[in-house]
Amino acid sequence: MDTIADLASAEKLALANQFLKLFVFVLAGFVGFLVITRVPPLLHTPLMSATNAISAISIVGALLAAGGDHNRVSTTLGFIAVISASINIFGGFIITDRMLKMFKIEGRK
Amino acid sequence: MDTIADLASAEKLALANQFLKLFVFVLAGFVGFLVITRVPPLLHTPLMSATNAISAISIVGALLAAGGDHNRVSTTLGFIAVISASINIFGGFIITDRMLKMFKIEGRK
Amino acid sequence: MIQDLPAAASLGREAVTSVTYLAAAVLFILGLKGLTAAKTARRGMQYAALGMFLAVVGTLWHESIVSYGWIVGGLVIGAVIGWPLGTRVPMTAMPQRVALALTFGALAATLVGIAEYYTRLQSHIPISRPIVAALGFEVLFGALTITGALVASGKLQELLPGRPITFRGQNALNIALLGLMLLMLGYLVIYPEAQLVFYALVGLALLMGVSLVLPIGGGDMPVVIALLNSYSGLAAAATGFAIDNSLLIIAGALDGASGFILSILMSKAMNRSLANVLFGAFGTGGGESTATLEGAMVEVRIDDAALQLAYARKVVIVPGYGLAVAQAQQVVRELAELIEARGGEVKYAIHPVAGRMPGHMNVLLAEAHVPYEVLLELEDINPEFPEVDVAVVIGANDVVNPAARTDRSSPIFGMPILDVDRAKAVFVLKRGKGKGFAGIENALFFAPRTRMLYGDAKSTLQGLVAAVKSV
Amino acid sequence: MIQDLPAAASLGREAVTSVTYLAAAVLFILGLKGLTAAKTARRGMQYAALGMFLAVVGTLWHESIVSYGWIVGGLVIGAVIGWPLGTRVPMTAMPQRVALALTFGALAATLVGIAEYYTRLQSHIPISRPIVAALGFEVLFGALTITGALVASGKLQELLPGRPITFRGQNALNIALLGLMLLMLGYLVIYPEAQLVFYALVGLALLMGVSLVLPIGGGDMPVVIALLNSYSGLAAAATGFAIDNSLLIIAGALDGASGFILSILMSKAMNRSLANVLFGAFGTGGGESTATLEGAMVEVRIDDAALQLAYARKVVIVPGYGLAVAQAQQVVRELAELIEARGGEVKYAIHPVAGRMPGHMNVLLAEAHVPYEVLLELEDINPEFPEVDVAVVIGANDVVNPAARTDRSSPIFGMPILDVDRAKAVFVLKRGKGKGFAGIENALFFAPRTRMLYGDAKSTLQGLVAAVKSV
Ligand SMILES: NC(=O)c1ccc[n+]([C@@H]2O[C@H](COP(=O)([O-])OP(=O)(O)OC[C@H]3O[C@@H](n4cnc5c(N)ncnc54)[C@H](OP(=O)(O)O)[C@@H]3O)[C@@H](O)[C@H]2O)c1
Numbered sequence A, B: 001m002d003t004i005a006d007l008a009s010a011e012k013l014a015l016a017n018q019f020l021k022l023f024v025f026v027l028a029g030f031v032g033f034l035v036i037t038r039v040p041p042l043l044h045t046p047l048m049s050a051t052n053a054i055s056a057i058s059i060v061g062a063l064l065a066a067g068g069d070h071n072r073v074s075t076t077l078g079f080i081a082v083i084s085a086s087i088n089i090f091g092g093f094i095i096t097d098r099m100l101k102m103f104k105i106e107g108r109k
Numbered sequence C, D: 001m002i003q004d005l006p007a008a009a010s011l012g013r014e015a016v017t018s019v020t021y022l023a024a025a026v027l028f029i030l031g032l033k034g035l036t037a038a039k040t041a042r043r044g045m046q047y048a049a050l051g052m053f054l055a056v057v058g059t060l061w062h063e064s065i066v067s068y069g070w071i072v073g074g075l076v077i078g079a080v081i082g083w084p085l086g087t088r089v090p091m092t093a094m095p096q097r098v099a100l101a102l103t104f105g106a107l108a109a110t111l112v113g114i115a116e117y118y119t120r121l122q123s124h125i126p127i128s129r130p131i132v133a134a135l136g137f138e139v140l141f142g143a144l145t146i147t148g149a150l151v152a153s154g155k156l157q158e159l160l161p162g163r164p165i166t167f168r169g170q171n172a173l174n175i176a177l178l179g180l181m182l183l184m185l186g187y188l189v190i191y192p193e194a195q196l197v198f199y200a201l202v203g204l205a206l207l208m209g210v211s212l213v214l215p216i217g218g219g220d221m222p223v224v225i226a227l228l229n230s231y232s233g234l235a236a237a238a239t240g241f242a243i244d245n246s247l248l249i250i251a252g253a254l255d256g257a258s259g260f261i262l263s264i265l266m267s268k269a270m271n272r273s274l275a276n277v278l279f280g281a282f283g284t285g286g287g288e289s290t291a292t293l294e295g296a297m298v299e300v301r302i303d304d305a306a307l308q309l310a311y312a313r314k315v316v317i318v319p320g321y322g323l324a325v326a327q328a329q330q331v332v333r334e335l336a337e338l339i340e341a342r343g344g345e346v347k348y349a350i351h352p353v354a355g356r357m358p359g360h361m362n363v364l365l366a367e368a369h370v371p372y373e374v375l376l377e378l379e380d381i382n383p384e385f386p387e388v389d390v391a392v393v394i395g396a397n398d399v400v401n402p403a404a405r406t407d408r409s410s411p412i413f414g415m416p417i418l419d420v421d422r423a424k425a426v427f428v429l430k431r432g433k434g435k436g437f438a439g440i441e442n443a444l445f446f447a448p449r450t451r452m453l454y455g456d457a458k459s460t461l462q463g464l465v466a467a468v469k470s471v
């Protein structure tokens, strides 16, 4: 980056970033709405466990808290958070896959 | 805002800002894809003229260029841009509405 | 992310992390998009898993992570616990499994929020208003979900009593609690460094999770779970706002939308409003029907039932919660194949809220390799019932209760049901005179064309299979 | 936005503007979502218009706007020109109307980009690499769209010759031009202040727009227009990156997606790849069919045709580009109503690329108040043709050419067509022996069951109406 970052524009940038995050949230909400309404009832249970697995993305925050060497509290809380999030990652994706494996199109007739 | 904006974090903010815009772009692309694929062929012509009208949103940039009192070039270019964009706003929304008015459900039988 | 002194060189690493996050977000969306069709679902979830992997790697690469000991430890412990939860849990336990996962997810999000707040205070990093608002919002919804989902899974696993636990003025209490928490949130926005208020907020939210879910009946848990899912999504999104992480915002918004839509769909399928599910304390018996039932429940011998099935040309199987309890999905398919081998046609009628979670029956039957083409939804199968020779109701009750169509005073009046009572003959498999989740009588069981087959569904079905074989 | 010294107080105004932008973005999305059903379409576009209004007001409120004279002037002039373009242009001229609008839109976006670049240089505001990349990208796609769309609308309005204007090595030239421009873009990223390169890029892109569209036949213009629409969307999004405006990014991405999807759908309906449309110089006659046609084109008298129509029980009307040329949509409906009044059934078969833009026939017929329930799409109407008593082909040619099914050497081989030749009798209304857009012969006109009704479609139809009335 070769912009000269000056003190004054930093505040403007910070404000702009807050709004950009709001845009991201709203747009992602639309994407979620548009996609989820197209999921057939057939797949609603896998959907629930899939969103469980995806919500384990808070592992990202957990890693930063646990590995950031900030203070003992942060490390401990982060450690527990890493455990709970990774339980959901491993458990969630495996069980979803186990369910979806069953939905094979089989010519029974 | 009561953060103390310091010189150093400004660069970080600027980088984050670029990426947030990228997220916005990608998400909006998904929204566009998900919505447009559901537009029935029946409404494809209105869709084209609707997107024409919406693309006149560059009026926002045109206003900033024309009204910002930057320099004569910017004002002139901005002025022309305001004209062309507002042609599309007025023309675009009116003609789209004219078309859509025709698509009333009429019990002819 | 939790701030540290930025250096010009660190921007590069930051950029790499952001790129992996962008990729992960795209993969998550593609993953959910895969779930819009059975054919692409599995591939979709593999995309999502890849996204998760990229996000973790991208984060570990981030320069603010300096020690890896605790991280590796946590990942290993998580894997050791998560593995059996993924591979061992039976499909019948999916509802409580999902609820438990919600608790873990919300726990992670909440702890991250607390750690961020604590570290900022500790290291004298200023806490701006938007950030404390996001953090407060996050721990509120997160903590509420932790205990709420725990209670829900306890009810579903029958560790807690499934019936609504109510007490006088509980709705008033909950509203007061909520008001208090919002006030505290407002206070925090004005005085971001009021630690005590922040931690008290966490505590109150934990309490509220319990008092919100306890008064809701076990059968309504799936709606509650979907709603808590959307809360935990909102909590994750709020975390994203607080620690400046767009991936969390996106994943949270996707989760939030999903949970919200599912809870709406489910309440609709039960013909109740979301508010009624949450605050109605359904199942307390308040709305008992005033209609009295005539006739008697007539039993039939297994051999006679088998004979009728063997010669039926059109059979519809109506599975319900009892099928899941009895774990009889494999035997059902066996029976269906026997009938088909004899030239009969067998279809399955799937009610949207049969069982205890959306799509519950689909998963069970898919587990038994029933092809999903023969699973028909309500609107598609209902017109066919008048031509059905035998309808076999296996552990379903509320979803086939004609009171929903006829009895205005019934608590389930208006709920769309499967018109099993219009079939030429009906067999009902259940253990005894037990009621369904709504706790009401079912006129179908007393109808002249209905015959009861008492006993656990699995053993009854095994008996039928044996009997049909020997016809 | 073009930067100026920020003051603490200005942050508030900035926030207000951002809120209006967020609202506008949501309204745009809801607007497009409205277009997913005919019932909600109009309301949807009203949302979008409201969004546009909010965005303009929010921008005017922004503190960097200090003088309003030019702005008001521009808005007034724009309204004066835009009004008749919205209210007067006939529906038949929609394709060129859309192309012209694209030119205006791209002009606005490009001028904004140039002004931003110029102002930054002039005021010594540093131009970072991401910003110059965005600006370069923007003027490239924007300028290309300006001239490209202008040529397209000229061809459609028949101010320019519709046939492909080709010369030796033009694809090579275009590729060389594109390569050169990408090099210049790269150079700019390294030396953001290289003014000359920037302006030369604009010039080259204008040139490229012409040389890209000239060699494409008039009939392929709709695909080109959709593609240019997606380019102009990308240009708008790039502007958004350059001037830090998320609303532009979102609207641009929506436009980009829309244009891209439509161009793909159209090429698919013509059974050609997008690349073939763009670089195939279609219509030059290179791919002329080798099959020779047998039989003769047999004329029929209007009275005889009217008699047959009057007693037909099942009639399908197949409109094509000629209907738009003749502006005969009202008379068609009249004829249909006459037949229906006599007890016949009338449906319309709408080919996805009949006419000169997607949905062209739908708009025309809707203008004549034909209810859209009787407009059937290809897949729905094709199975019915064998039972159709009379198919009336009005100014359609390529979309009913059986060579697409049978003649491997035909340039339209493989394109899905309306199976008009399977109807019991076919009337074809056209002016003479003119060919369709693909410039090939049509065996349908020589088929034994086909009868020709020569003359302008409108007057022929008026004749038919009069004759049916007097039957
Ligand atoms: N699916 C969802 O998403 C969802 C969400 C929320 C609420 N609910 C509610 O759950 C209910 C679902 O209806 P449903 O018809 O599926 O089930 P149900 O109404 O709960 O009835 C289940 C029946 O199965 C019988 N049963 C239990 N164990 C059995 C076994 N081992 N063998 C044979 N029969 C057994 C019970 O009778 P016995 O005790 O006599 O055996 C009972 O009558 C609806 O009221 C719905 O609103 C569903």
Ligand SMILES: NC(=O)c1ccc[n+]([C@@H]2O[C@H](COP(=O)([O-])OP(=O)(O)OC[C@H]3O[C@@H](n4cnc5c(N)ncnc54)[C@H](OP(=O)(O)O)[C@@H]3O)[C@@H](O)[C@H]2O)c1
Binding pocket: D219, D220, D221, D222, D223, D266, D270, D319, D320, D321, D322, D323, D325, D326, D352, D353, D354, D355, D356, D357, D358, D359, D360, D394, D395, D396, D397, D398, D399, D400, D429, D430, D431, D432, D433, D434, D435, D436, D437, D438, D455, D456, D457, D458
């Ligand atoms: N819709 C789209 O989005 C789109 C996009 C790109 C390309 N295209 C192409 O456009 C073509 C459309 O096919 P089409 O069947 O609709 O039209 P067409 O193949 O272009 O044929 C039009 C016919 O109408 C006749 N005609 C013209 N003016 C007339 C009048 N005033 N009265 C009566 N007849 C008249 C012409 O014959 P005479 O001269 O003898 O009268 C001609 O045969 C396809 O090849 C398609 O690929 C369409």
